[in-house]
Amino acid sequence: MSARTLPLLFLNLGGEMLYILDQRLRAQSIPGEKARKVMNDIITTMFNKKFMEELFKPQELYSKKALRTVYDRLAHASIMRLNQASMDKLYDLMTMAFKYQVLLCPRPKDILLVTFNHLDAIKDFICDAPGILNQVDETFRQLIEMYGCLSAGEFQLIRQTLLIFFQDMHIRVSIFLKDKVQNSNGRFVLPISGPVPWGTEVPGVIRMFNCNGDEVKRTEFTTGGNYVTPQREGSFELYGDRVLKLGTNMYSVSRPAETHTSESSKTLASSAKENIAPNPLAKEELNFLARLLGGLEIKKPGGSETGFRLNLFMTDEEEEQAALTRPEELSYKVVNIEATEEPARRAELERILGDLEVAEPCAESCGKGEDLLALMDGL
Amino acid sequence: MYRREKSIALRGSSSALYNNLSVLRPPHRPLAFLGSVHGPAVTVLSAAGDAAGCAQRQLQARAGGGASLVTQAAWCVLPARILLVLTCQKGIQMYESDGSIMVYWHALDIPEHPPAQAVFARGISAAGERFICVGLSSGMVLVFDIPHKGTNITVSEVLKEHHNAITDIAAELGQAGAGDLVTADDAGTLCVWSSGEEFSLLNRIPAFGWTCSSVRLWNGIIAAGYGNGQIRLYEAATGSLRAEVSAHARWIYALDLAPATGKLLSGAEDSFVHVWKLSRNPDTDDVEIEHCHAECVTDTQICGARFCDPEGNSFAVTGYDLSEIFCYSQV
Numbered sequence: 002m003s004a005r006t007l008p009l010l011f012l013n014l015g016g017e018m019l020y021i022l023d024q025r026l027r028a029q030s031i032p033g034e035k036a037r038k039v040m041n042d043i044i045t046t047m048f049n050k051k052f053m054e055e056l057f058k059p060q061e062l063y064s065k066k067a068l069r070t071v072y073d074r075l076a077h078a079s080i081m082r083l084n085q086a087s088m089d090k091l092y093d094l095m096t097m098a099f100k101y102q103v104l105l106c107p108r109p110k111d112i113l114l115v116t117f118n119h120l121d122a123i124k125d126f127i128c129d130a131p132g133i134l135n136q137v138d139e140t141f142r143q144l145i146e147m148y149g150c151l152s153a154g155e156f157q158l159i160r161q162t163l164l165i166f167f168q169d170m171h172i173r174v175s176i177f178l179k180d181k182v183q184n185s186n187g188r189f190v191l192p193i194s195g196p197v198p199w200g201t202e203v204p205g206v207i208r209m210f211n212c213n214g215d216e217v218k219r220t221e222f223t224t225g226g227n228y229v230t231p232q233r234e235g236s237f238e239l240y241g242d243r244v245l246k247l248g249t250n251m252y253s254v255s256r257p258a259e260t261h262t263s264e265s266s267k268t269l270a271s272s273a274k275e276n277i278a279p280n281p282l283a284k285e286e287l288n289f290l291a292r293l294l295g296g297l298e299i300k301k302p303g304g305s306e307t308g309f310r311l312n313l314f315m316t317d318e319e320e321e322q323a324a325l326t327r328p329e330e331l332s333y334k335v336v337n338i339e340a341t342e343e344p345a346r347r348a349e350l351e352r353i354l355g356d357l358e359v360a361e362p363c364a365e366s367c368g369k370g371e372d373l374l375a376l377m378d379g380l
Numbered sequence: 381m382y383r384r385e386k387s388i389a390l391r392g393s394s395s396a397l398y399n400n401l402s403v404l405r406p407p408h409r410p411l412a413f414l415g416s417v418h419g420p421a422v423t424v425l426s427a428a429g430d431a432a433g434c435a436q437r438q439l440q441a442r443a444g445g446g447a448s449l450v451t452q453a454a455w456c457v458l459p460a461r462i463l464l465v466l467t468c469q470k471g472i473q474m475y476e477s478d479g480s481i482m483v484y485w486h487a488l489d490i491p492e493h494p495p496a497q498a499v500f501a502r503g504i505s506a507a508g509e510r511f512i513c514v515g516l517s518s519g520m521v522l523v524f525d526i527p528h529k530g531t532n533i534t535v536s537e538v539l540k541e542h543h544n545a546i547t548d549i550a551a552e553l554g555q556a557g558a559g560d561l562v563t564a565d566d567a568g569t570l571c572v573w574s575s576g577e578e579f580s581l582l583n584r585i586p587a588f589g590w591t592c593s594s595v596r597l598w599n600g601i602i603a604a605g606y607g608n609g610q611i612r613l614y615e616a617a618t619g620s621l622r623a624e625v626s627a628h629a630r631w632i633y634a635l636d637l638a639p640a641t642g643k644l645l646s647g648a649e650d651s652f653v654h655v656w657k658l659s660r661n662p663d664t665d666d667v668e669i670e671h672c673h674a675e676c677v678t679d680t681q682i683c684g685a686r687f688c689d690p691e692g693n694s695f696a697v698t699g700y701d702l703s704e705i706f707c708y709s710q711v
Binding site for chain 1: 393395396397418419449451469495496497498500544545547565566567589590591593607608609610615618620621622623624625626627628629630631650651652654664665666667668669670671674676678679680681700701
């Protein structure tokens with residue numbers, strides 16, 4: 002609905018992706034220099050000027066499938082490789098984390114603070130690379146310019162658009178389960194205590210006025226919630242204390258994130274519909290991908306640097322097992338589209354995606370020049 | 381005191397939209413239908429029979445190539461007929477009350493390239509015996525003239541008082557002179573109108589910095605729910621503020637009124653549903669409101685709440701991502 006949602010969605014999901022990759026790089030003991038190179042490469046690609054320009058144009062949100070393709074590209078922007086199972090898990094973690102943050106934002110405007118938390122952390126990742134730092138600051142300024150003056154109502158529309166995007170996703174994440182912010186049925190815990198949002202009063206007071214506007218009666222009521230007034234508001238400036246903790250890094254080497262996809266929640270019936278129903282948006286999605294991916298300038302890895310594979314699971318066996326047992330409803334495969342549709346656009350995307358260098362051949366036959374959709378299926 | 385009854389299962393979970401539960405209570409008859417929006421579709425449930433055997437129908441907002449997201453669905457009860465109205469990004473659809481046949485489709489002007497401002501319709505109400513009013517994201521309100529039967533529905537007027545997207549519209553039949561229609565917008569401005577051949581603006585209640593997401597009208601009293609969790613009561617005739625309640629800790633998403641008793645229902649993102657009682661002091665003419673009941677719907681952001689009978693002895697609630705309708709009734 003809101004045409005201003007994509008930049009926030011992309012940057013926050015990207016931020017979560019970087020938190021998870023950073024944690025896995027350290028957990029897998031990847032040498033510091035290689036790890037830093039991967040992070041720098043991905044961040045440079047994310048904040049590429051042309052790409053950001055496309056991102057900030059007013060546009061509707063596309064499906065999770067279409068967006069996933071962009072992150073696949075991003076994750077492979079450096080010398081690191083991820084198998085399908087690890088990429089699936091990465092995307093699950095990213096989306097559930099941001100869903101949680103959007104849901105728990107006290108005010109809709111706080112989504113901007115969550116975004117700033119992610120950007121602040123990204124700046125920490127690249128603190129020794131001033132060139133990229135400028136790009137991130139530039140995006141910061143674009144965000145302030147675009148969202149700084151939006152009303153609460155417009156932010157709520159953005160939030161509602163995001164919630165529709167995340168609807169029916171109930172993947173259980175172990176770090177959430179351990180921290181008791183998610184229930185075993187995959188739903189998030191919504192606290193009924195703590196500070197009320199900035200600008201809201203603690204519930205419990207009724208004031209009545211006469212026709213002249215004088216207060217004539219005041220009564221109180223109890224609710225069962227346990228709310229208090231907030232201390233201070235977070236900063237919306239380029240630098241400042243955001244106050245809100247949502248959007249900060251919750252992972253560390255000792256707290257790996259696992260997802261549980263084998264026991265899927267019974268409400269998956271609705272999300273399954275998205276995969277089975279005919280997909281009339283496909284043409285627009287291909288256009289969107291062509292524009293966005295066209296702006297991503299992927300650096301070819303230098304000759305001296307050797308690639309490596311990152312595993313989101315604890316062992317290779319676990320990764321294999323996850324790939325085999327992933328429930329059909331949670332598959333990110335693109336629905337098959339008529340081969341004759343939009344040949345010009347398909348050719349263009351083929352050319353762009355043809356640049357994707359796959360270090361390990363993917364299953365069956367999907368090398369360069371293959372049918373575009375088979376390429377996307379193989380991602 | 382209310383207690384929880386058996387829930388009704390929904391085929392699709394409810395979306396996080398204002399006023400995302402609509403019920404049809406035909407005059408002097410029991411609850412007939414319930415409706416909830418899920419993305420590009422509306423689930424219409426027949427309330428007849430026990431909860432387990434509820435017949436469900438899904439209406440898709442498909443028009444002119446591709447699905448579009450539905451923003452609201454509501455039944456409009458007019459003396460001559462009852463219509464189910466759907467508002468979405470592409471336009472406005474009107475169906476027979478059981479959702480079986482589409483009677484009318486009104487397309488919105490959609491620019492070629494998406495503008496920065498979203499375009500959609502939102503805010504639905506029957507008004508003045510033969511009209512249906514629907515709001516737009518531009519702030520305009522379309523007034524449709526509804527014939528007793530048939531599909532010859534026309535736009536009789538466009539009300540242009542709001543400058544922000546309409547959020548909700550409410551009407552009260554038979555309140556001539558006092559103002560029988562209220563329109564609310566994203567900025568929090570309320571407009572009070574007198575319906576008729578030509579609608580006239582009676583009052584404009586200024587915003588105070590928060591969106592008014594839900595509005596109801598009863599006995600000349602406007603009940604408005606806001607994004608900061610406040611419920612405010614205004615005198616429709618004068619626009620003056622009569623009560624201010626710090627009701628919820630988060631954004632209010634739904635209000636409903638039980639016309640026979642003046643009970644008010646409020647639901648918000650804070651997981652709470654509250655029942656209040658509105659009344660008028662016969663001596664001072666002051667508006668009074670008291671709190672009756674608080675219900676916490678655990679881990680749920682409420683998006684819809686409706687009374688299921690005119691006295692307010694029972695109510696139903698929907699929540700974001702929830703595939704059921706929770707039902708409560710008075711003990």
